[in-house]
Amino acid sequence: EAGRFILGLETSCDETSAAVLKDGKEILSNVISSQIATHQRFGGVVPEIASRKHMENITGVVDSALEEAGIGWDDLTAIAVTSGPGLVGALLVGVAYAKGAAMARKLPLVGVHHIEGHIYANLLTERELSFPLLCLVVSGGHTHLVRLLEHGRLEIIGSTRDDAGGEAFDKVARALGLGYPGGPLIEKLAREGTIDAYDLPRAWLEDSYDFSFSGLKSAVLNLLNRAKQRGEEIDKAGLAASFQEAVVDVLVQKTCRAARESDAATVLLAGGVAANGYLRDRLREALGADGRRLVVPPLILCTDNAAMIACAGYHRLMRGETAAVDLNAVADWPL
Ligand code: KG4
């Protein structure tokens, strides 16, 4: 049947990834070719370079995914591809490849929402999850609190009004001269500092599940500029720890309140920032104190990968949500 061996493709940002998923849950392969080294010298992702790299990499990545899975093109039963949101030129490489392959092989094609993919990484981790669920999604481009009422019924109850959580990590890391991507570097440096080294602001946005991180980011940048002008030393590790604490504090408190008000016994964490150990620990502790459980995907399934896309694609396929040959890349597809 169509769900047996799904080829997943992900090219929305700076990882070219292909995966083979068996029966919607068993990862036979999940090949990820990262372009981080290429973009590092520019301090961030350069869209046109990303597209060109995807173009160079995609055939080899798909071949490796099939080889690792121990299957051939003839065994595939469907193709799922990220069709948005993301960098449009990057998305187009995956979408065009998937359409060509689906047509040539006469396979069903599924277009998957990137954030839905991040959320479904949790279903590869825990097979038995009962609705309603709440998911905190924090990546380089998104920060959302999402209620999952059932498969295919997702409801966004809060979003960032400015910077995404990962974006704040990346910008502060850049200001601290740490490099790109900033999240893991801040997390590492923060381990050597104390969370009360600097008093940084938190945007609570009372009575709302929305987030705002630009004020916090500006506060850090201003603090750095002032110190530079005055020739004062900065406790970089302390600043990294205080910044991380300010982000995590807001994420944890809002997620706990949303879980309570959504009556979700289980909370999921998704997106690149879910790789942050401090966030995982703090969130697990706070939810636990409230009698709730946190599910977090393993690190490799937190950042961009095609296995999560294949998993979300499987569930769309089961609902009959296949795409036609006019499937297009949508840069700003709302969840
Ligand atoms: O989901 P992802 O791989 O790509 C997007 O869809 O955006 O997320 C990348 C983001 C980057 O902003 C990166 O700095 C952040 O996730 N990130 C982290 C950590 N690992 C990755 N942020 C904080 N702590 C980490 N350990």
Ligand code: ZN
């Ligand atoms: Zn992502």
